[in-house]
Amino acid sequence: MSALSPDDVRRVNDRLLSAGQLLRKMPLDVRAAGVARVAAQLRAHGRAAKAGQPDAAVELVAASAGLSVPMTAWAIETTAARYEERGLLALAEPLFARPDVLPVGASLVAVVLAGNVFSVALRAIALPLLVGSPVLVKASSRDPAFADVLVRTFGAVAPELLPAVGVVTYGGGDDALDAALVSRAEVVSVYGGRHAVEAFRTKAPGTARVVAHGHGMSFGLVTHDAFEGELEPICAALALDVAAYDGRGCLSPHAILVPREGRVSPEELARALARHGLEPIGRTLPRGPLVESAQAQQTQWRSVAVARGFLHEGDDFSISVEPSIRLSPGYRNIALVPYGTIADAMSLLASFAIFAKAIGITSAPGFVPAPLVSQLPTGCAPRFVRAGTMQDPPLDALDDGLPALEGLVRYVEIRL
């Protein structure tokens, strides 16, 4: 039984709504500066852990997220690095582009976090605060630590923003708590699977906007001209995409499409990716422990790869070469899927493209993905990014094809 009651959640709502009045009166640059200080503090934690100094916050987050400490430190540092004051102000700038409209942040944003990529919590809290909206976050009961660290960090370095931040943690599927969570929200932002999104759509007040960050998947694409350059940096970049968050994020590639014919065969690329990519990264950013279900899925996945063709297994990764795309269980198990032409690659992707969040491109400079974009199915708007950056999106990265602040504000039109 949860110690948290619906009344507790409603009280947090009341407190946040009240704090929202002050927050909206706060100048944008003050809010941006507060968020930036929090990010800088988080970076300091990440840097300390990366340098081998014990850092309780990072260790707590690592244990909670099921990642290694170095991987967690990397994730905290790279994520927090995006939240500098100048960048935050630049992100908000388009909101003021029209002289006849005034952006007004939602009165209250409720956010439901998923448990797979802990660092999303920073974006989920920072962006509403930036536009002047208090935010109530439901952290995953399986991975609550980073949200707690964030609250503590706000308290330490941005106390003026702390009253506008609330975090609650409880197990999924508690209808009464869910209802209380969204009861006063103007915007409900849901990260998670289809069932979670649908459930909160029905629970949200009729007046609320539901911003769904639903199921997604990502892929890599190596073009024919990619191998004109050195192989080692290509492998290092691909490996970072595969290894980041242990392949558990919706921006993690499930498979990498590679040229069937070329200077480097798919099997040679697999071996090179192991040698120059996943083996070294396993030493600097080791994989976290495998949970039981992941072990089971990994066993099935690797066996299919063996049955279908080629599998290269390392200590904490595997790379297969397979004729068609098959979803990966994550945890640094990745398939290379050979293709002939770019059109072939798109047809391999076709069944999955509607869910595509990011396509990591490895190519010679100047590659234009326009032909790919034109073939995307309706409703699909993945990000095309350089390999090695798939899981390090910039602050102004689109969320499911929409500007990041789009769902958080309304505009008041003034034509006097």
Add this chain to the structure above:
Amino acid sequence: MTELETMRDEVRALMSRLHDGGRDERAFDALASRIGAMQVARCDVHARLAARATRDGAARSEPVAVPTDVFRYADVSVLSGTPPLRTFRTSGTTSEAQGRHALRDLSLYEISARHAAKHFLFPDTDAMDLVSLVPDERVSPHSSLSYMVARFADWFCRDLRYVVGAGGLDHEALAAACERAESRACPVALLATSFALVHAEDALGDRRFRLPSGSRVMQTGGFKGRSREVSAEALRAAIVARYGVADAFVIGEYGMTELSSQLYETTLRHATIGDAPAGRAYGAMGWVRATVRDPETLAPRPAGERGLVRIDDLANVETAVAVLTSDLGTMDAHGRLVLHGRATGADARGCSIAADALLSRETP
């Protein structure tokens, strides 16, 4: 006589010898080992998996298990050149790339199914009326469950009524079949998937039945790909309340497309014959062995420890004598299997698509 036919005969002989529920582990091990070696020699999939399992030079004392997912992507058969007599396919509710179990000979499947059902499901009777919530095999020709239920009609049945068709469950027909059993005081066996029973719960509203003493409900399968999940305990309680059967007479069947044999909960055997241990767990006939494995190393785990379920099924002579499932279980002190559901991987994936959630989008 070919090597394959010789092995089939040996399995038939073992089934005949152990049809009353006995076990002979030495004979099992010897036959499993020979079948496994034959499968490695004749099937490329087995050869690849065996080569990987022994790449560190370690000798293996048991056949390498073929994970169930492999059946979705590869032809697991020592007779892949010959047309199958029957190809069973996984339901496809969560996967477009369906698992395929192609059989060129159904005799071992039938002997195994008949002996196991007699032992665990009908130990106290030679025949009774059957009500099937499982589609007719003419409606679902690729369902191994439909095939099994159709054979039950041949072996154990006085009267068989299907209350499900291509359009789904006909709950009025189900209610009529139950009322008929009540009025005739003639016990029936309801044969159903768990999902069909949940559907019946939703459809039947307040209607309750008191099926005659000796009636039973065989339930099988989980809820993969379905929108509504109910715990096994809650569903069993609902069945007892709905149909008025004793708790011990609600029997779980554990089978899968990739196997030729089935396991059953032993509660009915315990309640009627008394030679099975008490408690709810799955028992197997002597040509089937369930074990629980470490999910990463696949080493056997002792009784009471949780792990992945592996089924060694000697009736799978022409396909895979050992199958590794994605189900989690523990072995109890009596060598029976307690199931804990599937290891889906979904718990660690959040907004990322867990394989099980979206396999329907995969290219086969």
